[in-house]
Amino acid sequence: MSYVQPTGPVVDGGQPARSNGLATAGLVLGIIAVIFSFIPLVNVIVWPLAILGLIFGAIGLAKSGRVGKGKGASITALVTSLVSVVMFFVMNAVFVSAVDEAVKETQNELDKSYDSAKVDDDGSAKTGKGTDENPVLKDFRLSKCDVTTSEWGGKELALHIDYTNNGDRRYSYFLEGEVLADGKKISDFLSTAENLAPGQTFKDEDAGVLVSSDKLEGAKKLECKVIEANRHDF
Structure with a gap:
């Protein structure tokens, strides 16, 4: 009888170790989404990143119970994805407010620069x-x-x-x-x-x-x- 060496790393009991790549992928996407969420206009890219981060994080969290890995990464993926969405709205609100204020200041200066009356x-x-x-x-x-x-x-x-x-x-x-x-x-x-x-x-x-x-x-x-x-x- 021939013996076949199991491929990949093994865990106790001689079984190949299982991975949780979706948890890791969700974590990476969540972190990238958070970084971009601080950049107004450009942060529109947050939406696809955050959505994928939430999906991968949720699947990774469900899978972590079976494979015994990736729970922390999955939770972090979910949190960072949600935070990036919140920051998207916050930063865009701040940006719009700043633009409105700049427009008002410019208009006030123009009003001082020019007067006309019939x-x-x-x-x-x-x-x-x-x-x-x-x-x-x-x-x-x-x-x-x-x-x-x-x-x-x-x-x-x-x-x-x-x-x-x-x-x-x-x-x-x-x-x-x-x-x-x-x-x-x-x-x-x-x-x-x-x-x-x-x-x-x-x-x-x-x-x-x-x-x-x-x-x-x-x-x-x-x-x-x-x-x-x-x-x-x-």
């Missing part, structure tokens, strides 16, 4: 906000709107706009307006002030140059109104 007849903004809530409206004043005679004897519009930068940074201004003669619009006008430092003033005495002199002839009542005001720091 101006109503009473000098307030047409958006419903009062002058105090529209900083750009506090930075200019239409100081003169008169018909004068030029040195050549023709009529011209003397339209002056005074600027004062009441902000906390350098601003440039751009105003759009209209000129009315006896209640009828006869022209538009533009006015600009460039790169004023905080507290700096400027008088634009050329805002009326676009108004044709022939439209001023015979006007009994002249009105100049700013209809839109803008300021920016770029």
Whole structure:
């Protein structure tokens, strides 16, 4: 009679040792899932790793009773897989919150960098906000709107706009307006002030140059109104 040597390692009693590879595989997947769970966006890979880690860990735990191995690795696989799922939600919530905060800070900075308002007849903004809530409206004043005679004897519009930068940074201004003669619009006008430092003033005495002199002839009542005001720091 021939004798065949059993393959692989043996345990007491001469039986080959049994392994629990699924427990080990589940443990490895669980650990990898935990590592990736801390990386926002990339941690989407956690889901397949964690699901496989849970499956392998559960099977490995059930098998550990029969083979006497892998119980600790299986439990650790289950725990790390569950932890990775929890960390996925936590880290993504933190990431989204951080992004929202950054967006809000950026928007706040943009709000400080640019102001715009359509101006109503009473000098307030047409958006419903009062002058105090529209900083750009506090930075200019239409100081003169008169018909004068030029040195050549023709009529011209003397339209002056005074600027004062009441902000906390350098601003440039751009105003759009209209000129009315006896209640009828006869022209538009533009006015600009460039790169004023905080507290700096400027008088634009050329805002009326676009108004044709022939439209001023015979006007009994002249009105100049700013209809839109803008300021920016770029």
